[in-house]
Amino acid sequence: MITPQPTSKPAIPNFSSGPCAKRPGYDITQLDLSTLGRSHRSKLGKDALHKVITDTAEILGLPEGYRVGIVPASDTGAMEMILWSMLGPRAVDVCYWESFGQGWYGDIIKQLKLEKVNKISADYGQLPDLSQVNPENDVVFTWNGTTSGVKVKNGDFISDQRQGLTICDATSAVFAMEMPWEKLDVTTFSWQKVLGGEGGHGIIILSPRAVERLESYTPSWPLPKIFRLTAGGKLIEGIFTGATINTPSMLCVADYQDALNWIKQIGxxxxxxxxxxxxxxxxxxxxxxxxxxxxxxxxxxxxxxxxxxxxxxxxxxxxxxxxxxxxxxxxxxxxxxxxxxxxxxxxxxxxxxxxxxxxxxxxxxxxxxxxxxx
Known part of the structure; x- marks a missing residue:
C-alpha cells in the first residue's frame, strides 16, 4: 500500500541528542539577563551560580553532604577532571558498551597509563556482565550510552559495602532516569542534554567518599589548573558554592536556571x-x-x-x-x-x-x- 506524504508536521522538529531541544514554550527574551556584562565574581554573579547549584541539588534530591559544582568543557571536561584527579590508588574496572565509555577506557590506559585496569565491555545494543565489577576497585561507567541507546537497569550491581569509588558519566541520564545517589560517588553530566541547555559547561556531583579521596590522594602526574579540585590538600569549596574554576557564560547559566525552573513547574x-x-x-x-x-x-x-x-x-x-x-x-x-x-x-x-x-x-x-x- 502506498503511503501518501503526510500533511501534519512536528511543531518542533529538533530531535538531536545534544545539544537537545529547548524546553516547551522556551523564549530567550524571558531569561533573567541581569548578570550579563557583570563579573561572575561579583555578588550578583556568585549568587546566580550558587542558585543553580542549590536548585540542582534540591530538584535531584541529593543526599546530605553531596556537593554540586560547575566546571568547564561540558560532560567531557567534567569526566576528564575526575579521571585525572582521582584515579590511581586502586585498580579500576571500566565498563563500556558504546563510544564515550570506550573513550574513558582509552584515556585511562593510554594517557594516565594505569596498569591495574579491567575492561568489562559489550557490543552496541548490549550490556556487559556488570556482576564482574569488583567492590574493591574503582569503577568507571556510563549510566546511559548516548550513542548506543543502552542504559543500566538500576544500581544493584554496585555494592553497598564497596571500598572503591563509583564514577558515573550520566550526561544523558540525569533528570530523565532514576539515579541511586547513595551508590554514586562521582556523577557528571551537562545541562545541554536532558534540560536542553547551551553547551560548554559540565556538572560534577561528589559524595563525601569522593571528597575524602580528593583530600587524601595526590596523583603522581601533574594536573593543569583547570583540573584542580583541591588546594593545600583540601577541597576548593568555592567551586561548589559559585566560584567557578574559569569564567562561565552567565548567559548559559541564566538559560540553565530557566530549565530548572521549568522542571519545578512541571512537577x-x-x-x-x-x-x-x-x-x-x-x-x-x-x-x-x-x-x-x-x-x-x-x-x-x-x-x-x-x-x-x-x-x-x-x-x-x-x-x-x-x-x-x-x-x-x-x-x-x-x-x-x-x-x-x-x-x-x-x-x-x-x-x-x-x-x-x-x-x-x-x-x-x-x-x-x-x-x-x-
Whole structure:
C-alpha cells in the first residue's frame, strides 16, 4: 500500500541528542539577563551560580553532604577532571558498551597509563556482565550510552559495602532516569542534554567518599589548573558554592536556571522522567507495528528513554537519503546515528521533546522508508 506524504508536521522538529531541544514554550527574551556584562565574581554573579547549584541539588534530591559544582568543557571536561584527579590508588574496572565509555577506557590506559585496569565491555545494543565489577576497585561507567541507546537497569550491581569509588558519566541520564545517589560517588553530566541547555559547561556531583579521596590522594602526574579540585590538600569549596574554576557564560547559566525552573513547574524530576518514558512509548508502539525498524537495544529493560537508537533495514546510502529527506521536509533534524555507532537513527526522547511532535513524526518515518525503497 502506498503511503501518501503526510500533511501534519512536528511543531518542533529538533530531535538531536545534544545539544537537545529547548524546553516547551522556551523564549530567550524571558531569561533573567541581569548578570550579563557583570563579573561572575561579583555578588550578583556568585549568587546566580550558587542558585543553580542549590536548585540542582534540591530538584535531584541529593543526599546530605553531596556537593554540586560547575566546571568547564561540558560532560567531557567534567569526566576528564575526575579521571585525572582521582584515579590511581586502586585498580579500576571500566565498563563500556558504546563510544564515550570506550573513550574513558582509552584515556585511562593510554594517557594516565594505569596498569591495574579491567575492561568489562559489550557490543552496541548490549550490556556487559556488570556482576564482574569488583567492590574493591574503582569503577568507571556510563549510566546511559548516548550513542548506543543502552542504559543500566538500576544500581544493584554496585555494592553497598564497596571500598572503591563509583564514577558515573550520566550526561544523558540525569533528570530523565532514576539515579541511586547513595551508590554514586562521582556523577557528571551537562545541562545541554536532558534540560536542553547551551553547551560548554559540565556538572560534577561528589559524595563525601569522593571528597575524602580528593583530600587524601595526590596523583603522581601533574594536573593543569583547570583540573584542580583541591588546594593545600583540601577541597576548593568555592567551586561548589559559585566560584567557578574559569569564567562561565552567565548567559548559559541564566538559560540553565530557566530549565530548572521549568522542571519545578512541571512537577519535579519525577515528572521529567515520566515525560521521557511516555515519549519512548510512542516509538515503541511504532516499532512494534513496522518490521523494517528495530531498537538497537532489543532488551526493553536496558533500553534508553532519552537517546533512542534504531536500526533500519536499509543500506548506509539509503539511510543517508532517508535522513536527508526528513530534514528537507523540515520534520526531523539531526537524527542520524553517532559516527562511531552502527548505521541507523537516533531520536531524542527526553522531556524537552513533546509527545505530540513524536507522534507527528511517525507517519513521516514510514513515508521516508517508502520513498527510499520504492
Amino acid at each position: 519535579g524530576v519525577q515528572a521529567s522522567i515520566t515525560k521521557s518514558l511516555d515519549n519512548l512509548s510512542v516509538l515503541e508502539a511504532f516499532v512494534a507495528d513496522n518490521s523494517w525498524i528495530n531498537f538497537l537495544a532489543e532488551n526493553e529493560q536496558i533500553r534508553s528513554n532519552t537517546s533512542v537508537c534504531l536500526s533500519v533495514e536499509l543500506s548506509d546510502a539509503q539511510i543517508k537519503t532517508f535522513i536527508n529527506l526528513l530534514a528537507e521536509q523540515q520534520v526531523a533534524y539531526d537524527i542520524g546515528a553517532y559516527k562511531d555507532a552502527p548505521s541507523g537513527l537516533r531520536i531524542w526522547c527526553g522531556s524537552t521533546v513533546e509527545k505530540s511532535d513524536l507522534q507527528a513524526l511517525l507517519p513521516w518515518l514510514a513515508w521516508a522508508y517508502q520513498e527510499v525503497t520504492a
